[in-house]
Amino acid sequence: MHDRRVVVTGLGAITPIGHGKDGLWNGILAGKCGIGTITRFDTSQIRAKVAAEINDFDPLDYFDEKFARRMDRFSQFGLAATDMALRDAGISWSPETLDARTGVTMGTALGGIAGAEREHE
Numbered sequence: 001m002h003d004r005r006v007v008v009t010g011l012g013a014i015t016p017i018g019h020g021k022d023g024l025w026n027g028i029l030a031g032k033c034g035i036g037t038i039t040r041f042d043t044s045q046i047r048a049k050v051a052a053e054i055n056d057f058d059p060l061d062y063f064d065e066k067f068a069r070r071m072d073r074f075s076q077f078g079l080a081a082t083d084m085a086l087r088d089a090g091i092s093w094s095p096e097t098l099d100a101r102t103g104v105t106m107g108t109a110l111g112g113i114a115g116a117e118r119e120h121e
Contacts (some may be wrong), residue, residue, distance in 0.1 A: 009091070012082060012086075015034060015052075016035070019056075036052075038053065040053055059073075
């Protein structure tokens with residue numbers, strides 16, 4: 001039987017209450033609530049009026065303008081958080097350090113729906 005262990009060496013997060021490991025932790029300690037009135041789209045035709053939006057994220061803090069423009073917002077979040085986690089772990093973005101033993105776990109709700117909706121229109 002193989003010994004299967006997972007070691008979390010780095011954390012990255014883009015959340016409504018703070019970005020990065022420290023930003024998220026400080027938001028938790030401060031008791032911040034990430035839920036507020038929806039501002040990213042018109043809610044006049046739906047009953048839901050609140051959400052946990054991420055409004056203080058600037059993709060240009062992580063990517064050049066051309067690269068950022070080609071990615072859906074959820075992809076920007078995922079790559080920025082991945083970059084944070086790798087930096088937190090002291091790992092660089094290189095083939096020498098990212099091998100078959102390196103993995104990333106990511107969670108998103110309806111990731112890519114904005115891009116799909118835009119293309120549908």
